[in-house]
Amino acid sequence: MVKLLKVHGSENKFFILDQTLLETPLPDDQLKALAINLCKNTLGGADGLLVVDTSENCLGKMRVINADGSEAKMCGNGLRTVSRYLSEKYQLDEFKVETLEAPLSVSKADDFYKGVPAFSVEIAPISFNNTDLPFSYQQMTEMIDQKVPEFLLDQTFSAVAVPNPHLISFVPEINEDDLGTLGKTLNSTNLYFPEGVNVSFAKILDTNELFVQTYERGVGFTNACGTGMSATSLIFALLHANEFDPTQDISVYNPGGMVKTHVNLNSIKELSELHLIGNATFTHEIQLSEQDLHNNDLSNLKVTETGEQKNYQAFVDSISK
């Protein structure tokens, strides 16, 4: 029998599959089909599949398959849950995880709330360059606080890769319809972001307090996007110096709860340091045969609830304003 985990970071939901536990690891076409099937149908669905594998230089490797089967370079909320998984597997509290573009430092953090384990993860590398996102708009090599009437008339936009691509707009009030329409447009065939982009609208609540909502590439609306909240925190620090206290964490509220980010700005903005701290909650353990996993047959799952969700819910109740 093989064990999968259903997990979440700020209710951004994933399945974790540890390929090292299989007799025969799944090839990419099977991983993609499994991600689509799991995310659509299983235990209320999810936003992606996190694939754990061996790494030459790190404690483990994480790959991120979105709900539509596309692969992303990074996932901040997912990395916290994979960090917890590896931490418990190898009994280590501080280590590196290999991701598609970089080895990232992770560490166990203080519990976010009673019974809510938390991890801190590095978010890197950072690039604003149009070739890295990639994007194309009026020959710009960077898009920072730019008016782009083709997107929306009264908003400004900033684009940053961490290293997955993000488009961020600060607004006085979040209009979900506008976010959904723009997110869908920029994640269909379009002139501006040929590989799609995660789109976040952010509202400043107070000094170092944000609310961020994201329409994710390869998924649609999610409860939270970890790289999105980290990228938004970086743009916030760059553009809203009066409301940014660099000595403190930033609290980033989202539809699924709240995370903390920490931004160390560097005069070369790409060399700034970003950390994302938040819950790493395991909600279900799932057992199935390796044969069924290879056949993408999810009709014979043995599911056990971990009981952690009630603690997470208590945390959410404690922060609701």
Ligand SMILES: N[C@@H](CCC[C@H](N)C(=O)O)C(=O)O
């Ligand atoms: N939810 C994630 C980001 C997952 C990848 C994203 N949809 C993409 O395609 O870039 C996060 O927490 O960062």
